[in-house]
Amino acid sequence: MKRIGVLMLSLALVLSAGLAYADVHITLLNTKGEIQAQLEDAAKAFSAENPGITLDIQPTPTGSSPFQILSSVYASGNAPTLYMGDTNDMIQFADKFSDLKNEKWIKDSSDNFEQVTTASGSIVGFPFTVEGYGMIYNKAVLAKAGVDPSKIHTTKDLEAAFKKVQATGAGALVIAPMDWSLGAHFLGIAYSLTAKDQAGLNKLVADFKAGKVDVSKNKAFSGLLDTFDVMKKYNVRKADALAVTYDECPALIGPDKVGFYFQGNWTWPQISGFATDQKGFGFIPVPISNNPADFGNSGIPVGVTKYIALDKKQNSAAQQAAGKKFLEWLVYSKTGQDAVVNKCNIIPAFNNVALEPKDPLAISIRQYVAKKQTLFWINMPAPDHWSKVGASMQKYLVDKIDRAGLYAEIQDYWKNVK
Amino acid sequence: MRTDKRRWEQTKNALLFMGPSLLIFSTVMVLPFLFGILLSFTDWNGLSATFSFIGFGNYSEVFHDKVFWSSFVLTLKYVLCTVTLTNIIAFSLAYLLTGNLRGRNFLKAGFFTPNLIGGIILGFVWQFVFSRVLTTMGKSLGWSLFATSWLSDPDKAFWAMVIVTVWQYSGYMMVIYIAGLMSIPKELIEAAEIEGASSFTRVRKIVLPFLVPSIIVCVFLTVQRGFMVYDINLALTSGGPFRSTALISMNVYQTAFLSQRYGPGQAEAFFLFLVVAAISLTQVYLGKKQEIEL
Structure with a gap:
């Protein structure tokens, strides 16, 4: 009996010593x-x-x-x-x-x-x-077309740039049709311009849920979608816009095949793999009106x-x-x-x-x-917004629904969200 | 006294052999299943420490959900197409391969192989085929059917899923049909041949009746897999374009985990279970009546 007691004691000592010196x-x-x-x-x-x-x-x-x-x-x-x-x-x-x-x-x-x-x-x-995200541009393509990205402030400027790039034989832009890209990021710009900060977003969401928002009257949404219409028109893959995969887009913007691509900085590793010039890319804001001074025409969402x-x-x-x-x-x-x-x-x-x-x-x-030209990054308090409204944006991309249909689907989403 | 002891012996033996699997089955299947049913009556969000019972609230929400019903109808359509096509093709392959065809062992292995590839990988391989290989072929050969990717059109994306599923399961069902065909007594067919029965009559009057057990098994398996399919749906279309091909399992998953609505998700899952159980049991019951005893 005594021996067992000693054994237990020594075992306990060993264990505690081990614990004291154990790594965290x-x-x-x-x-x-x-x-x-x-x-x-x-x-x-x-x-x-x-x-x-x-x-x-x-x-x-x-x-x-x-x-x-x-x-x-x-x-x-x-x-x-x-x-x-x-x-x-x-x-x-x-x-x-x-x-x-x-x-x-x-x-x-x-x-x-x-x-x-x-x-x-x-x-x-x-x-x-x-x-952060915005319109990524390829410097070499734009230089060849004679476009200065720092001078693009309006939807018209952007369309003119698309035209000039197309005239050189390159594609104007490619749209990545993933629901998260269109629903969370692209449309997020309109939410961001309307809400401006977290408190504004909470109020906007509450208004949406209460059915108090008429999207068609919201300038940020209509302006942003006007720009989207222009982007749709010049999309290099417009014939089969939904078949474009996330991996295909870097292979277009990297080796100077298109001038613009709407995406965020997280795609750099993929672009880098195809890039002819490792320094030749940058962001411009997605314009939302034809007045260069309007809020949103000079900043990109960063968060x-x-x-x-x-x-x-x-x-x-x-x-x-x-x-x-x-x-x-x-x-x-x-x-x-x-x-x-x-x-x-x-x-x-x-x-x-x-x-x-x-x-x-x-x-x-x-x-x-550094220039403080950042827009509020939207983190939607509704977990499936990107997927459901992203699907509506995909329908709009391939003209399955028109502008009125898209507005109706956005408002429907908010009406039914729990 | 004696009988008591014998009964104990029997129970002990039964426990010894069945106990471990019974324990595992009840902990990983029965309990979660019951717990899931319980959760479908609560407003639990999958995370919080407390939840309250809300009766049939989740179920009434599910029954009023248009997206759920359109997804359910799409799944029915999918099951109908895959079950019919898989079984017709599997039976035809089995019938041809039990005949005197050269290289039939090689062909058997070939047809069975797709079943050995996981659904996710298979989905990605076919995604590449539909959106790259076929579109390139379509463009260079001028076939308008393949000019645009099948996966970017809601109807064609549905058929793409059916094709991949049929391709995956036909080989498996074929093996079951081959086993069934081998067990048909040769002398019956030979006798029919001598009596002058045409090959069509032989199939209809002898082969098919004998094959009923295999048909029951194959239809059961394909129905059940059709309703439960998730991997191919995820990897091939992931519900796209614009959520038009989200089958019922994907809808359940998205309700529970994407929209973070655990209760309605569980209610959908339980409803799905009831439907699959009802259809499968009816089918097995009706099928058993057709069986012939030798």
């Missing part, structure tokens, strides 16, 4: 599949500089919704320490995330973007990636598209502290900054990061940010 093990659930390898390298560098902490980067399958992934990890009790998600995820899961408002990096984050603030006043998201949140329900205090350390490391350490800007090709949301991004689209976005 934390995880980051990565929902940005394209930078998985880069993040794994960054995690190794972080562990090397912070002995005693190991960081695992968990990949997520592309195509599954972050909402679904996060609900299942929480239900199974396997919540990661750090979670990467968009504004809506942050707000929906806010009661499970730590308040980050006393962190050092709050002061250094750029004031072009709003923080994710919950009803109780806590800040739950670390702004990880800044992205924080991925935040990182820190779990407080299923991770220990030591793990949470280590998680905070990692976030700080991303902003203030040389290796962390290098990993974000140079390795992951991410535009940081922090003023103290001086590293210049390498790709021309990121540089173009930074210029718009």
Whole structure:
């Protein structure tokens, strides 16, 4: 009996000693599949500089919704320490995330973007990636056609540019027909111009749901769709506009086959693979009227598209502290900054990061940010808006419905959304 | 006393053999299924800690949902087309391959292969075929049928899904039909031949009646797969163009996870279960009546 007692005691000692010296093990659930390898390298560098902490980067399958992934990890009790998600995820899961408002990096984050603030006043998201979108142009094609992109301020200017590009034998533009591109991003411009900020968006959505908005009377929507009509007319793939895939478009704009392409800076890796000139691209705003001074004709939507949140329900205090350390490391350490800007090709949301991004689209976005010519990035508080209204935009793209039909479908969507 | 002991012995044996699978079956099939039915009566959003019961609210919402019904009708159409085509083609292939055809083993393997490829990969391969290969052929040969991608037109995209499904499952059903054909007594067919029955009469009067068990199995499998299909739908059209080809499973998934409306999603899923169960059981019941005992 005594011997067993001694055995137990020594076993307990060994165990507790083991625990005391054990590494703090934390995880980051990565929902940005394209930078998985880069993040794994960054995690190794972080562990090397912070002995005693190991960081695992968990990949997520592309195509599954972050909402679904996060609900299942929480239900199974396997919540990661750090979670990467968009504004809506942050707000929906806010009661499970730590308040980050006393962190050092709050002061250094750029004031072009709003923080994710919950009803109780806590800040739950670390702004990880800044992205922007607009009309991407190919410098070489435009130079050959004699078009100066900085002089395009109106729908008419854009049409004139399309004509000149077409006259050189190249295609004017290609429209990527994915529902997320048309529904969330393109139409998002009209929502952004109407709402201007988060409070405005909340009010706009409430008005839409109450049936108080007549889209046909909204200048931002009609102006934007007038531009869309012009884009439809000059689309190189207009004969079979819906058959265009996301992978095909970079193969057109990259090697100087078309002059313009509506998309965001996230497509740079694909364009880069085809580009004849690695520096020869930039953004111009999508014009929404024929008056150059109108709001929206000089800015592009730029926003924080991925935040990182820190779990407080299923991770220990030591793990949470280590998680905070990692976030700080991303902003203030040389290796962390290098990993974000140079390795992951991410535009940081922090003023103290001086590293210049390498790709021309990121540089173009930074210029718009510096000039404060950014539009509010829409994160629609309705989760299926991009898919359902995106489908309506696809119908409009191939003339399955006309303008009145599109307006009716948009208003119908809001009337029926729960 | 003795019988009690024997009964215990029997139960013990039964538990020993059935217990593990029973446990797994109930934890991963029965419980989630019952829990799912329970959730369809709540307003749970898939995430929050609390939820309340709202009776048949979700069901009445589903029954008033036009998108759900159009998706349901499309699925019925899809099931009808795939079940008919798959079984006709599978039976014809099986009948030809049990005859004296050269290289029939090679052909059997060839027809069966598509079934070994996962639906997702298959969908992507065929997406490439429909939107690139056929359009290029159509343009260079001047065939207007293939000039534009089938996947960008709602009707043609539907037929594209039917073609891919039939192509995938015909080989599998063919194997079942071959097994059924092999078990038909040769002497019956020979006797019919001597009596002067034409080949059409032989098929109708002897082969088909003997094949009823195989037909039941094949129709059951194709009906059930047709209703449940998701992978091909996702990889080939992902519901497009403009959500015109979203079959019922995809609609369920999107309601629950995309629109984040868990309750109505569960209600749709349970309704789908009832429909599939009713159709399959009726079909098996009617089929059994046709069977002949030897």
